[in-house]
Amino acid sequence: MRKMLLIVIAATMALPLFAMGNQDGGSRTVDRYDNTYQVEVKTLNYFLLLDTTAQRVAANTQDHLVEQDRFGRFIPSLAESWTPNADSTVWTFKLRKGQKWVDHTGTPTTYEITADDFVEGFRYVSDPANGIRNISSVRNVIKGLYDYYYTLVDIDGGKIQDKTREAALATFGTVGVKALDAYTVEYTLTQPTPFFLSYLIMDLFYPVEKAFLDAVGPANLGIAKENMLYSGGYYLSDWQRDKLIVMTRNEHNWDKDNITVRSINMQKVSDPTVELQMFMRGELSSALLSAEQAKALEGSPFQDKVYMTDLTSVTFWWHPNYQSPNPEFNAFIRNENFRKALYYGIDHEKFLSLDDQVNPKGLIRSTIIPEDQCFDEKGRDFTDYPGVKEFKDRGNPYNPAKAREYLAKAIAELTDGKGSIRGVTAGPVDMKPIADFSVDGKLPIQMVYVHTTSSKSTTEALLFQAMMKDTFGDDTINVVLGQFVDNAYREAILPLKYDMMWSSFRFAYADPMAQFGRLVTDGGFLNMAVDSSKKTNTLFDKTLYDLVQAAAAETVLSRRYAAFAKVEKHIQDKAYIMPYRAGGGSYTISRMVPYTVPRGGFGVTRFKYKGMIVESQPLTAARVAELRTAFFEEFNKLTAK
Amino acid sequence: MRAYILKRFGESLVTVFIVIFAVFMLMRFMPVEGYFTREDFTEMTAEARQVYLQSIGISGNPFGQFGRFLSGLAVGDWGRSITVYPKTPIASIIAEKAGYSLAFGLSAIGISIVFGLALGIAMAQNKDRLVDSLGTLYVVVVRAIPSLIYLFLIQIWVSGILGWPMVFYADVPVSWILPTVSMALPGIAWYAIWLRRFMVDEENKDYIKFAISKGLPRKKVMTGHVLRNAAVPLVQYLPTQILLTIAGSLIIESMYSIPGLGGLLVYAIRQQDNPLVQALVLLFSVLGIFGVFLGDILMVLIDPRIKLEGTSRTGDHV
Incomplete structure (x- = not known):
């Protein structure tokens, strides 16, 4: 109020x-752009982008080998050309000559940007001692990286005792990043990766000047504007912690004519x-x-x-807990009919009207993989593949009659016909401090929806509760609201203290595996591996796991997408997660x-x-x-x- | 006096030690997951997580960690931030920010004292008259209305009327005024209401009535006796108040984008930045304890009736 x-x-x-x-x-x-940021940047180390403020600074003060134009096409940046080999396992980039690193005053240094700088950048991120945490995105992509990185991890963790750190560092040559000459850098990959260019615009692939890095010390990179050199269209001319970040046009950048705004001022x-x-x-x-x-x-x-x-590539979905300590929900969420009841019982349009009162439909995304991001060799969008398109076109799935029908089936399958849930006994549920309640093993099913203490999140929760009541009535599902204070992952997801919540992943690179890997095969929650202490060896859904593995092995984009379309269809048919909103739309x-x-x-x-x-x-x-x-x-x- | 100072100094050291030890150990009870983002945690192996925790000095025996913290302090090393400003030396963070908080805080205290005491004296001298009522109204408004409301009105409305910036810019002097005044408003009310109260109390005492009945000029009685005695309880808190301005103001600094220390301790706790929390707790507890200590000394200097050695006070009273 x-x-x-x-x-x-x-x-x-x-x-x-x-x-x-x-x-x-x-x-x-x-020629000046003034905007704001709300939370202070943690570090300006451009290999360690922890927030969007740091991403804004890095994106403008450093250049990659390639970049995207205003339509999203990959175009030359510090590399003026590139060539993949026949099966896209070796990518060779030719750099522009004569490009100099500039300092925080915009003055060119004596250091030229060369192929070595990209190798040194990757050497820096590949050393676990530097704490570059995003490395897992490429650990299975760059040849030799996995072994190099985890050997160092094992040495640091004391698991390997018969090899010194120095000896392990000396094997960096086994990692598939090489400077063939001063202006040629080559990446060797573990498998054909036609979408490799989309990896190259991550923070992990920036260059660094080794002589400068050695001079400031690896730990000090990015903690002050003087502790960095700049290869991008802007340099960091002012940084007052918790106050101001100013980027000024780099007049020596290869593309300075297209750097249209002279000064970017960001105020906290x-x-x-x-x-x-x-x-x-x-x-x-x-x-x-x-x-x-x-x-x-x-x-x-x-x-x-x-x-x-505009909408972004982030997708939000309903995220049920498949290892809930709440026995009533746990019994029901494993039932496909119950999940479908939820899928058809949530009015996404009404839910999204909290974000856009005029056109909430415009925010709906009903596919896990976003549209306009992954195109095959013929330019066909992944979301137009059979199996995905039907969901893309579906819009708001809300259908209360269908929802009630599915719930009735689930209840018939899981209760004794008199309202008692089979295999569930009465008792308290350990979800403190998120929620404090008991179950009686009878209908209505207790379902804990967790949310933050913010007013918007609380309004969402109350709306969700009301929608469930409207669709299913009081006697079948009872939504218990649970709150966490600050961090959904730490307070609710990791200790598994939730039944339902919304969640999302950023879309890391231009391939469906970016999402499906994290959901299914790489320890994702659809493989029941959220928490190592509660990890089970039983696969959540072997068919799904196999589908993802098979799709990941396909290297021709059209075949790969067709295989991943089966994955998306399988997850959506089973309603394991329920996508409902695209990011952006603010x-x-x-x-x-x-x-x-x-x-x-x-x-x-x-x-x-x-x-x-x-x-x-x-x-x-x-x-x-x-x-x-x-x-x-x-x-x-x-x-x- | 010397013995007292030495004793208090020793006690202060012990108190500071207990405070930082307790905070240090409490921070170790926090779940280690808090040091990771969600994606990091799921994507890192248990070994990689352990290596990361080692690299930020979190794993291992907490007593050993505490020992390293103390030995670092002994050579002037406050350590580096781990989650709020990763790898940045804490000394440089505090050095960057403390100046802003001190500058605004001290200016606000100066304004509070000057205007608060003036208002308090005016209210006491005009008890139950218009000035007193207006002063009381001010105090009630400042203390009863949620501060966010009037602070927000000042920021939006006053800055709009005067054409001043809405946020602080170090190189625009006029942008310093509104946050300083906003910060001083509660202080003015505090000094005014307490000084009024103590002065009215003093005025009703027999020695004042006696002095006035003996024909001493009212002005002399007020300044030489009433005000001096009424100021004693206020003076005791002044050093603590001044020293702790370094901690900054959470609300005002946030509203006006002042890059001070306000809110940093709370934020550091939420982010589980152990070294930063330890350093700030150490700094604030030392200043707080030292402030109380100075307050006691100041009281002795102002009020000769007060002795600190704990000896008999018989005969000291007027």
Whole structure:
């Protein structure tokens, strides 16, 4: 209530400012972009990107071998060309000559960016002592990496005693990253990987100048602006911890003509209301808005300038716990009919209206793998493959009659006909401090929905509870609300103290394995390996496991996608997880012209500001809609739709 | 006095040791999963997790870790942050941030004392009149309304009227004013209401009535006797208040984007940044304990009736 009051007060007081700010109808291009960040960056070590602020800085101050253009196509960056071998297991990149590292004043150093810098960068991330935690993304991709890395881990952990660390480090030559000459770098992979370029835009594949790294010390890389050199379109000209990050155009970058904005200023502003006010006063170039803020702007001169951002490659899904300490839920969630009852019983559109009151349908994503990210050799989108497309086109699956039908079947299968759940005895359930309750082994089934203590999360939880009641009534399912304070993974997922919650993964690289590997084969929760202490040797679903393994072994993209489409279909048919929302789709108000910056669903691409156009006046939603239509017309032509 | 100082110093050292030992050990009860992100934890093997924990100094015997912490302190090494600002030396984090908190905190205390004491004196001297009522109204408003409401109004509304920035910029002097004033508002109310109360109490005492009846000028009685005696209880807390300004203000620093120490301890605890928590607890406890100690000394200097050695006070009273 207090929050809403503050928003309304702020919006009311700002009205005269809007009016003043809009007297000048004409907009012109400016060469400075001001935005904010809410949580301070932990480190600016560009090999260790722990938050989106660090990703924004790294994406703009360092260049990779390749990058993506505004349609998501891979184009040359520090490499001017590349060649994969016939089966895509060896990739050779030719670097641009004469590119210099610059320092925090933008002055070129004596160090040239060479193939060695990419090898040294990979040497740095491959040493567990440097704590680069994202290495697991490529441990099975780069030849020799797994053995090299885990030998070091075992030496550090005392498991290997007959080999010194130095001796292990000296074997880096076995890892498939080599400088063939000063301007040629070669990656050798464990298996044919036609989508390898999408790995190269991860933080793990940045270059580093070894002489400089040795001079500052590996532990000090990225803890101050002076402790880094810059290979990207910008350099870090100012960094005041918890206050300000300023990136200034690198006039010596190979692509400086396309670095359209001279200065990127990022201020730490913790309060969204202050952020909106600053935008209104012209102090910021863009601001993200909550649904409440967007509503508060109705009737103001800024009403027609609020629009929704595009969807991202992140997918949110309903995430049931298959190892719940709640015996009633545990008995039911293993039943396919019960899972389908949940699948058809949740009104996704209503749930998403909390994020977008106007067009909640626009936020729905009903596939695990996002659209517009994975294309086969003929340009066909993975989500258009048979088996996936039916789910893509499904939209909101909400169907209460069907849901009740499935629940009745589940109840018939799992109870004795008098309401007692077979094999479940009465007793307390150990979910403290998330929830404190007992089960009686009878209907209604107790189901714990966990959420954070934030007002939005609490509203979601209450809505979920109400939806279950509306669909199934009081006598079959009873939703118990449980709260965690801060960290869903630590407080709820890891100790398995939940029955239902929503969850998501970022999409790491351009292949369905990016998600299915983590869900099924690499210790994912669909393989019941959430917690090593509770790990079972029994596969959750051997058919699913085998399907993923078989798909991962396919190296021709069309065959690979067809095989992964079976995986997606299997998971969705069984309703193991239930995708419902795409990331993004947030209210925003901005002076930045959309579709001018690089586009991509993985790596650091979406944080790049190269090519960005910023105007002096906020864009109207109508103009953004026109730009969007024009962009997707062009995009669809390119992807052969 | 010297013996007292030595004794208190020894006691303070023991207290600080107990505080940091307790905090150090409590942090070791936190689950190790907290040092990882969700994806890290699932994707790292048990060995890789162990190596990571070793690399940030978390694994092993906690007493050994405590010993290393103390020996590091002995040579001026506060250690490095592990999760809040990974690998950054803690000394440099504190050095960067403490200056902002001190500058704002001390300015706010200065304003609080000057305006708070002036208001308190004015209220006491005009008891039950308009000035007193207005002063009371101010105190009630500041203390009864949730501070976020009026702080927010000041930030949005006043900055809008005056055309000042909404957040702090080190190189824009005018942007320092609103956060400093906002920080001083509760302090002004605190000094005003307590000084008024102590002055009114003193005014009703026999020695004041006696002094006035003997014909001493009222002004002299007020400044030389009432105010001096009324100030004694307030002075005791002043050193602690000044020293702990270094801890910063959680709300104001956050609202105005001031990169001070406010909120850092809470954030470090939530992030399980053991070395940073230990360093901040050590710093704040030393300053707090030292502040109380200084407060006692200051009271003695201001009020000659108070003796610290614990000797008889017979005959000291007026």
